[in-house]
Amino acid sequence: MSTYEGPTTGAGNTPAHEALLAELPGATTLEPRADGLWMVAPALDVIAMAELMRRLEARLCAITGFSLASGEAGIVYHYSLGSHSINLRTDTRHRALPSIAPLAPAADWSEREIADLYGVGFAGHPDLARLIRPPSLPQGFFRDATTGGHRGEDSGR
């Protein structure tokens, strides 16, 4: 089994990392789901989140972006701490968020990819240049592409 040991338990039966996450500016309730802990916090302070996760030596696994009907993007920061999965969802504000890349190099390419595909600006990113998007396609083309089921008798592809 893994030899990594997570943080020691905090007050009562709440793990220390859960108590610290609940104290983040903009934090809401931590919800246990089948795939780990989730927090849906539209106004989360992502810089404070990144500083806390760095102190805890949590591993940033991925950053997911997706379109919202409002025109903003939902951004989920997926962390793992030992055997704990922690997923922190926030929303962009005017299609932008502060960049956590200066604090976490692991976020560098993930933020560039979301900028490419969803047109989100990450303020303070060291270099938000095009990463995977071909130059012929516009920034944010995932957001603007037609979605919906592929229906019909034959895909023809």
Next chain:
Amino acid sequence: MPYRIPVGPFHPALEEPYKLSVSCQGEIIQGVSIEIGFSFRAIELLAQQRNYIQDLTLVERVCGICSGVHTLTFCMAAEALAGIRVPDRGRFLRVIVAELERLHSHLLWTGIAAEDIGFQTMFMETIALRERVMDVLELVSGSRVHYAMNCIGGVCGDIRDPDAVLAAVRETRRTLERDLVPVFTQDPTARARTAGVGLLTREQALAYGVVGPTARASGLPIDVRCDFPYAVYEELGFRLVTAGEGDVRARLIVRAMEMLESVRLIEEALRKLPGGLTRAETGIPVIPPGEITARTEAPRGELFYYLASDGSDTPTRVKIRTPSFMNIPSIEAMCVGQQLGDMSLIQASVDPCCSCTDR
């Protein structure tokens, strides 16, 4: 006077297209900047325009080396949302195919690493052994790559002759133990070309968020088979492999040891393979509304999927975070202060998969 050498996107040292712009002072590398995207196919967007059955075929083709683990992770995410439990025989078969895939991937990497250091004989021996693993995969699934084994609810095929598969796997283990692992771990040439080369410290590994053998070779004991066990890894007693040096040699040793562990897992799974169904249901699964994450340990490290559903037959979001997407940026740290002549081996040592990275 520093100068820049472009390596790629098409270069004999690179398996797949990506570009490394290497800044050098004499023979010493001062920095590397990396460009990717040459194999971008917008697979996530395509997956959001197709139903779950079509998406199985699609996500398998993110990569040709680690194809099975993509369908496995996608299926695990859909099954978790839908509350589908895979029968025991299906879970064992998933591990057998996943470990065979790890074996062939690590052998491919080892062969290329041998070629990178000019060790042509071991390149030939390693690729010849890999062919025997590909034969086993063809025996089990009908294909050398893109096995189409995983479906939502279980696996599509079955192993009707476990003894034949066991015999082939045992032969692979003997060749690994007798030839490959001793040569790569003890040969003076291999040691001279890999020891102290391409260092990535534990702190750097954590900062870059690297995963898989690259992380474990820098002393980070992370492995999804341990930390978030899936299929039957807990039942089989999976053993984690780490090394502390963080150089190319450590990454080579970790992969060599992992190949031995993969063989052990396959043998154990074949011995314990239960009877019964291989899949939970044969109809088209209904995936209810919700969002979920799923992860598996691909040959290069943690493969992470985020899946969102609105209850229709088409997912609203399929986010794929491949291990190479996290590992390739760490090449920047590994190259600083190293010899230009080692550049090829250093970038190969993270086992970069550009198909996975670009999707």
